[in-house]
Amino acid sequence: MRKNNSALFFTCSLIEYISRQTFNRRSAVVEYLGEDIERIYNYADVFHCEPIEKVADDFIQRNSILNGEFDNISNCQYSVPDYWDIGEVFERLIEDCYEEGMVISGIREVYSSWLADQILKFNSDLYYQSRDYLALCYKEGEVLPA
Numbered sequence: 001m002r003k004n005n006s007a008l009f010f011t012c013s014l015i016e017y018i019s020r021q022t023f024n025r026r027s028a029v030v031e032y033l034g035e036d037i038e039r040i041y042n043y044a045d046v047f048h049c050e051p052i053e054k055v056a057d058d059f060i061q062r063n064s065i066l067n068g069e070f071d072n073i074s075n076c077q078y079s080v081p082d083y084w085d086i087g088e089v090f091e092r093l094i095e096d097c098y099e100e101g102m103v104i105s106g107i108r109e110v111y112s113s114w115l116a117d118q119i120l121k122f123n124s125d126l127y128y129q130s131r132d133y134l135a136l137c138y139k140e141g142e143v144l145p146a
Contacts, residue, residue, distance in 0.1 A: 005095055007044035008103055012094070013087025014040060014047070015111065018056045020083060024068035026120065027112040032065045038104050052083075076122045089119060089127055089134070096135035110138070118143060 019029045030037060036059060040047060047055045059065070073080055090110060098106030110116060115138050119127045126134075126143065137143050 003095065005091060005100075005103070006048075007041050008094060008107075009087055009091040010044040010048050011037065011041045011087075011107065012090040013084050014052060014056060014059070015107075016083040016086045016090070017052055018060060018065065019070075020073060021056055022060060022065050022067050023070050024065065025070045026116055028068060028070075029065065030108055030111045032063045033059065034063070036063060037107055041104060041107075072120050072122060078123065080122055081127060086120075086127065090116075092131040093119075093134050093138060096131055097138055113138065114141070115143075 015026055015029050015033070018024075018033075019026045022029070024032070033040070040059070093115075094103060094106040094110050097110070115134070118124070119134070121127075129146070133144070133146070
């Protein structure tokens with residue numbers, strides 16, 4: 001069942017924003033955030049009232065997120081999708097592959113999956129493929145022929 005889960009959308013977009021700010025893989029940010037993932041998800045409507053820059057900085061400080069060396073932005077040959085766009089890609093993937101009661105574990109599993117790294121190769125076209133295609137690839141465990 002599909003729906004637009006605004007809390008999940010905000011959570012995924014915040015993970016993307018923090019990752020870009022700290023040069024960490026998305027899976028590392030999810031690990032740093034730990035139990036705060038659930039807090040972000042549960043209070044997304046409150047956090048969304050603040051600028052995402054402030055919310056990100058608060059969670060970076062709160063969780064002592066160190067700068068990493070992962071940079072999937074500077075070597076892009078094409079226009080880079082913004083953090084809201086990529087947040088939506090991950091939101092939809094989690095919605096399509098996990099039941100509503102499994103969202104938090106879905107966040108952890110999707111961001112640590114092989115597909116997350118593939119989606120974040122912005123010189124490829126995977127991140128803008130249809131949600132059905134991405135969900136099928138995730139479930140099958142490989143990028144399928146288009």
